[in-house]
Amino acid sequence: MLRNSPxxxxxxxxxxxxxxxxxxxxxTMAHGQGQGYIGQGLGIADALAALYFHELRYDPxxxxxxxxxxxxxxxGHYSIALWAALAEAGIIxxxxxxxxxxxxxxxxxxxxxTTPGVEMIGGSLGxxxxxxxxxxxxxxxDRSDAxxxxxxxxxxxxxxxxxxxxxxxxxxxxxxxxALIDCNGIQADGxxxxxxxxxxxxxxxFGWETSEIDGNDxxxxxxxxxxxxxxxxxxxxxxxxxxxxKGVPRIESSEKSHFFRIDVGQWDGIIAEFENSVxxxx
Amino acid sequence: xxxxxxxAMGQDEDxxxxxxxxxxxxxxxxxxxGQSHPDIVGLTADLGKYTDILPFRDAFPDRFFNVGxxxxxxxxxxxxxxxxxxxxxxxxYGVFATRRAYDFVAIALAHSSLDVKIVAGLPGLTTGYGxxxxxxxxxxxxxxxxxxxIIDPCDATEIEAATGAIAEHRGPVYMRLLxxxxxxxxxxxxxxxxxxxxxxxxxxxxxxxxxxxxxxxALDAAEALRKQGISVGVLHVPxxxxxxxxxxAEFSTGFNHIVTAENHVVVGGLASLVVETLFDAxxxxxxxxxxxxxxxxxxGAVPTLQAKYGLTTEAVIATIAALN
Numbered sequence: 001m002l003r004n005s006p007x008x009x010x011x012x013x014x015x016x017x018x019x020x021x022x023x024x025x026x027x028t029m030a031h032g033q034g035q036g037y038i039g040q041g042l043g044i045a046d047a048l049a050a051l052y053f054h055e056l057r058y059d060p061x062x063x064x065x066x067x068x069x070x071x072x073x074x075x076g077h078y079s080i081a082l083w084a085a086l087a088e089a090g091i092i093x094x095x096x097x098x099x100x101x102x103x104x105x106x107x108x109x110x111x112x113x114t115t116p117g118v119e120m121i122g123g124s125l126g127x128x129x130x131x132x133x134x135x136x137x138x139x140x141x142d143r144s145d146a147x148x149x150x151x152x153x154x155x156x157x158x159x160x161x162x163x164x165x166x167x168x169x170x171x172x173x174x175x176x177x178x179a180l181i182d183c184n185g186i187q188a189d190g191x192x193x194x195x196x197x198x199x200x201x202x203x204x205x206f207g208w209e210t211s212e213i214d215g216n217d218x219x220x221x222x223x224x225x226x227x228x229x230x231x232x233x234x235x236x237x238x239x240x241x242x243x244x245x246k247g248v249p250r251i252e253s254s255e256k257s258h259f260f261r262i263d264v265g266q267w268d269g270i271i272a273e274f275e276n277s278v279x280x281x282x
Numbered sequence: 283x284x285x286x287x288x289x290a291m292g293q294d295e296d297x298x299x300x301x302x303x304x305x306x307x308x309x310x311x312x313x314x315x316g317q318s319h320p321d322i323v324g325l326t327a328d329l330g331k332y333t334d335i336l337p338f339r340d341a342f343p344d345r346f347f348n349v350g351x352x353x354x355x356x357x358x359x360x361x362x363x364x365x366x367x368x369x370x371x372x373x374x375y376g377v378f379a380t381r382r383a384y385d386f387v388a389i390a391l392a393h394s395s396l397d398v399k400i401v402a403g404l405p406g407l408t409t410g411y412g413x414x415x416x417x418x419x420x421x422x423x424x425x426x427x428x429x430x431x432i433i434d435p436c437d438a439t440e441i442e443a444a445t446g447a448i449a450e451h452r453g454p455v456y457m458r459l460l461x462x463x464x465x466x467x468x469x470x471x472x473x474x475x476x477x478x479x480x481x482x483x484x485x486x487x488x489x490x491x492x493x494x495x496x497x498x499x500a501l502d503a504a505e506a507l508r509k510q511g512i513s514v515g516v517l518h519v520p521x522x523x524x525x526x527x528x529x530x531a532e533f534s535t536g537f538n539h540i541v542t543a544e545n546h547v548v549v550g551g552l553a554s555l556v557v558e559t560l561f562d563a564x565x566x567x568x569x570x571x572x573x574x575x576x577x578x579x580x581x582g583a584v585p586t587l588q589a590k591y592g593l594t595t596e597a598v599i600a601t602i603a604a605l606n
Contacts, residue, residue, distance in 0.1 A: 066367075113394050119365065124389045130355045131390060134362020134370075137347060141323065142366065161386075164355035172347070 006055050006229065010222040018088065019049035019218065020278045023247050025084035027271055029100035029107070035261040036101060036109065039244035039251055041081035043184045043215070044151070047240055048085040050221045051149060051180075060090040063116055067146050070135050072120045074128020074152040075182070076110035082118070083107045091117040126159025128152050129179060133165050136174040145231075147176040155187030157196050163206070169235040170207025177235040178228045179208070182215065184244045188259075203237040215240025248274050301498075303463040304438035308401060309337035311445040312371055316342050319449055323363055325349060325372040327356040333373035333403045334461045353378040357386035357400070364396040369449060376402035376417025376458065380424060391454040392427045398455075399448050405434065405458035405494065406545030406574065407587055413578035417458075421522050422550025424456045431476060432522040433457040434494035434545070437467035440520060443474035451476055458494060467498045477521050479529035485515030488602050489537035491530060493519045493552045496543035496572070496593065503598035514602060525555050531563040539605055541570045545593055548573035572601055 022045045030038040051071060058068040073082050080100060087094045092106070092115070099105035106115045110123035120131050132150035139146050156162055169177050183199060185192055196202070203210040211227060213220040221240070228236035245251030248270055251260065262270065304310075316322050316338055324338040324346040339346040349356050353374050360370040372379075379387065379402045391398050402417060409415045424432050431453060435441045441460060448455040473480075482497070483504050492500040497518040504514035517533040519526060534540050540560075544552040553571040560567055574591055588594050592601070 070365075120361075121389055121393055124385055126354070127358055127386065127390055130358025130386075131362040131365070133355070134359035134364070135366055136362070137359065138323075138363045138366025138368050141345060141363075141368065161352075161354040161358065164349075164352035165358065168349050168352065168355055168359065171350075 022084040033101040043242035043244045072150045076122025086117040125156040126161040129165035136177040154183040166206040173233045208237040209234040210237040212239040215242035301465040306334035307438040307441040309334035311442040313337040313341040353383040360398040361390040376420040380420045412581040431455040436497040438464040439468040479519040479526040483516040486513040489515045492543040499595045502595040527559040543572040
């Protein structure tokens with residue numbers, strides 16, 4: 001949002017309602033395509049709502065504004081969540097969301113930077129944090145106080161380049177760089193195949209100021225983001241413990257929710273479950 | 283070799299025979315460009331000393347970043363800097379920029395056409411450190427990346443000119459680096475243009491199409507062969523991509539026999555490009571390929587290895603003399 005600094009206080013209820021809207025958009029998108037990375041999207045919805053409607057400064061009508069905060073989605077396959085956030089932020093039309101994953105759609109299943117509002121090509125995991133380091137260095141050269149937020153995932157920490165970037169961020173004292181590490185416990189082959197615990201200790205050992213929170217608790221997210229505003233010479237890591245499929249019980253409980261295909265006949269039930277869980281009027 | 287410079291980390295100092303040389307032409311040129319181009323930033327992955335970029339660091343310490351031994355991160359960080367409007371020059375050895383950081387060059391740079399210039403030391407057979415350090419297949423690897431400009435300069439004059447040209451060029455570039463005392467083959471008026479080959483010598487019997495430092499050998503060989511009554515033309519092709527197919531085709535029509543010469547394996551690089559070009563243009567010529575074999579090269583002294591694998595003036599002379 002166009003402003004020079006993030007607000008001091010957050011309307012947690014309003015942000016939760018935004019997260020609900022993002023989830024509803026995602027279900028619409030996945031329904032249209034019959035499949036998608038819906039589990040991850042639903043899990044990260046709260047963090048994206050907090051970023052796009054509270055923490056980030058940006059101008060939806062001037063995406064190249066040099067003083068904007070950058071958000072880099074390193075896990076390109078979470079695009080379903082980014083499209084929902086960009087639509088809700090007024091950067092892409094909400095009506096376009098139904099084209100998710102369709103031929104010729106800009107709303108591809110794994111992000112490309114040709115879609116407005118996308119700051120990097122995600123998808124080849126391990127690329128995001130290093131690019132965030134570079135952007136933070138560039139902003140420093142320009143004496144800008146704009147910040148860089150990078151989303152990455154627990155599985156992505158298995159890519160060595162993630163740690164190359166982590167080392168360099170603390171070396172260069174990039175205190176305007178915030179890593180949001182989505183620990184949802186799943187990767188392509190199922191439950192996390194290589195144990196990454198203790199995650200927060202690893203980031204601390206690499207020189208990052210680290211917090212670890214329930215990534216589906218809006219109060220906790222807003223608190224962690226506020227804590228990460230300090231320009232104290234250290235990059236910030238926020239370890240988000242998220243539930244894949246959050247908000248839709250039958251996706252939450254699925255064992256194969258890395259990539260989700262849903263039979264046509266199941267959709268009514270899924271959407272009813274979601275609407276029941278969010279309650280009327282949201 | 284100048285005083286105080288140690289032949290470590292694969293260092294070599296093959297400065298050619300009796301030619302004048304320039305010390306660190308790339309780093310000096312970049313430091314000069316830094317004055318007029320405030321957007322240029324420099325990066326290296328713990329090889330600043332060995333890729334001649336330190337003159338830039340010393341001139342612009344706030345615009346220089348050493349990311350340590352991490353070539354994937356080198357390229358990723360450079361991509362991020364480019365996204366903020368900078369023009370990063372990132373140095374490492376060719377083997378690391380290609381084999382280790384390939385996915386980052388392809389996706390983080392080239393897919394988005396970012397303005398990053400990778401300057402890669404130890405091209406081909408310029409070190410005796412063996413397969414770990416000899417970038418003998420880098421041109422072939424990088425050729426496969428869409429939109430990447432690839433340059434293999436011949437000498438100090440061309441390195442200086444090309445450094446300026448790639449700074450102005452919009453888009454990602456991979457440039458091979460000759461470092462240390464680099465011979466001067468071309469005169470000061472030599473014009474380098476991205477994508478353009480230059481005919482440096484007329485001839486009628488054999489046409490050499492060469493790139494990188496093999497053009498120096500080609501010119502010397504042509505002069506020696508003239509004394510033996512063999513007329514040799516030389517076309518220098520410093521830009522591997524985009525390839526000047528038109529100039530190659532036109533040059534080739536004037537000879538019965540074409541010889542390609544490159545400091546690189548003979549698969550996937552200049553020789554392949556020339557053969558593809560001639561085939562596409564329906565020009566039937568005999569083509570003899572001078573370059574490295576499709577195998578890993580052993581360790582040893584650089585002059586010994588270059589002689590063994592045919593990358594010397596003498597070898598070019600012998601190859602061409604044997605054709606006639």
